[in-house]
Amino acid sequence: MEGAKGPQGRRLPAARDAAEPSDLPDEAPLAGGLRVRLKDVAAHAGVSRATVSLVLRKSPLVKAETRAKVEEAMAGLGYVYNRSAANLRSGASRTVGLVLCEITTPNFAQLTAGIDEVLGTEGYMAFIGNAAEDAARQREVLVRMQEHGVDGLVVVASENTRADALEEGACARMPCVLAQRRVEGFPADYVGPDYGAGMELITEHLIGLGHRNIAFIGGVRRIAPLAERMAGFHRALRRHKLKSGAVVPCAVIDRSSGYTAARELLAKGDIPSAIVCYNDVVAFGVMLALDERGLVPGRDVAVVGCDDVDEAGLHRPALTTFTTDPRVVGREAARLLLRRIAHPDRPREEIIVPPRLVIRQSCGAANRPTGGAR
Amino acid sequence: MEGAKGPQGRRLPAARDAAEPSDLPDEAPLAGGLRVRLKDVAAHAGVSRATVSLVLRKSPLVKAETRAKVEEAMAGLGYVYNRSAANLRSGASRTVGLVLCEITTPNFAQLTAGIDEVLGTEGYMAFIGNAAEDAARQREVLVRMQEHGVDGLVVVASENTRADALEEGACARMPCVLAQRRVEGFPADYVGPDYGAGMELITEHLIGLGHRNIAFIGGVRRIAPLAERMAGFHRALRRHKLKSGAVVPCAVIDRSSGYTAARELLAKGDIPSAIVCYNDVVAFGVMLALDERGLVPGRDVAVVGCDDVDEAGLHRPALTTFTTDPRVVGREAARLLLRRIAHPDRPREEIIVPPRLVIRQSCGAANRPTGGAR
DNA sequence: CGCAGCATTTGGATCGATCTAAATTTTCGT
């Protein structure tokens, strides 16, 4: 019933129908340049299309012998699975969208790597979309992801993202895991570090070293992680009945704004004995500013960060900080998403990755003034 | 002719056929939770499916009036385009694969951002795949990308990638742009920085400052960028009839291996007057090692890098280096790929992004010992 | 008025897989 169509049947790859009898040399991978289809594999293996389909999906229904025959045919013909076709019929694309508030944040490379790692083992593939901290672009990206029929989403929400923005973006209508940043009022699965506990831990550490005037630098953005951090910071202070030192926001979360913020603080003559920074990158900027005023971080003023980026251990002085393990967060987010895709009705889940305090020199606690690389 | 099928027709979303008469309230976005199809839009707008399809693809054939009617219907029903279906028929997925040798390299976040930026404006979406510098994983990723029917690829090849590996991976059979790393013998489009010219420029700069014993640290990997850099380095030396100082490889290209390599060099008592580093990150490690031996980078030993990462300007001493503009490379790679997709037969193209020398303190040329943030 | 020529719209086949229910083969107990 093949190759005997109406007056149509002409396509770009010209003589498809003519070649139909399927007499291509047995071991020719991709003979004519035409894409090999499931149908071709079936013909070559002497079974039906349905059987080949079952083999592809590793169904236990097919006899081992048949499976071998089909697999041989696939290898021989150089068959490449067409997921678009499969997707159309089955509705599952084995595709996941990764929506990042800002790709270039150092954290996110690790996060992405963790996600990719897990997805890869399951044969999933991630679309990447950068919202660049912009609500409109985030929306756009979400729409495009939907068009491509992703099975689910990992979202690191942009600044100022409200729950309704995500709902509109269809995050509510499909499996969706928020990573690193919670979105108030949007009850999706969540995976993230325990910023609060980390801040509490590291502030406790400073207090234990005798610090009483502790400032906080960094973070003006309206995102959940800042609130969580401040809460942890204040919890520790409260426990010791201490008042917070100066709190200086930053315009953006990066090295140079940490630098600027610290200069501002020091210029006022208000020199705290310790500075807790929003994250490591801000801390580097802060240390730079201290340095410029002749203050040695770790001796004159303790400085601590958050994240434990690669650089932290190699900076001089090496930075005391706590881990937020973005790679682990990525892995867990991917795993959770896959679970959610498999069981859309399971109860909401939250995975909080515990912080680990990493004591180095910048807090003044370590006694080796210089040391090896990590 | 609808809703009157054989004894089949039962699907997961239960009563699809029953709801077919399409009497959903005019402005109800996503009434029953069933996905709205092109067919629904057509019915709602009172035109044929073909016409709606033309509207979707912005064809100039449809009358403005009709277009408006259709667009209204789409908005009213909350229609979401299904690219899998379109892809199956048309063969174009508006999807591109981004294969990275190692996501976590700082460069690659910028590269990815640049690519995403350009693709976004054209409605394309990128799959991301991390090869983690592993040939087998790279192969796997390439296969998966093919399965998903990408229209083209941007590849930053993993270490030791041979041309035949890419050919096998189908890069030869579809639009493919190599970025940042050339692959010998694989004549695809290429976009990358001019590592050679940059190295030449910066080495010249050191020679101009009077340096005669210039070492090179970093790079053992079998990738093209190292060869290009070494060539540039040697070109400059040759022009001034100088012999190369020590050349010390690194196990990996990162801060700590730069540190280790420099320690090794210094331990031998061979103290060069200047050190050219494989890149900025290695340079930071090298400066750390110098520091440890009481040598001040920029005063006792000049140190220069390559890339001009964000950190370079904020490090103390600020690093003299040259730009490799990964974001620009990403943008150009994406543009080139789109051009290639549109015209598969156009001649091969190479885009070389010129370097810019950034003179700061670590080479000893700048006279301000400290300075503001960039 | 008739008809060529253009602008617009349309029916129906099609892409390549999956799904369902039914057909076929095999296994096994008696």
Place this chain on the structure above:
DNA sequence: ACGAAAATTTAGATCGATCCAAATGCTGCG
């Protein structure tokens, strides 16, 4: 050896868009 149950395979409809050729509507001109 027979028939029922289990194991395996299959035909044909189907997913939701695009493509093509052909149909329709409209305009203007001789």
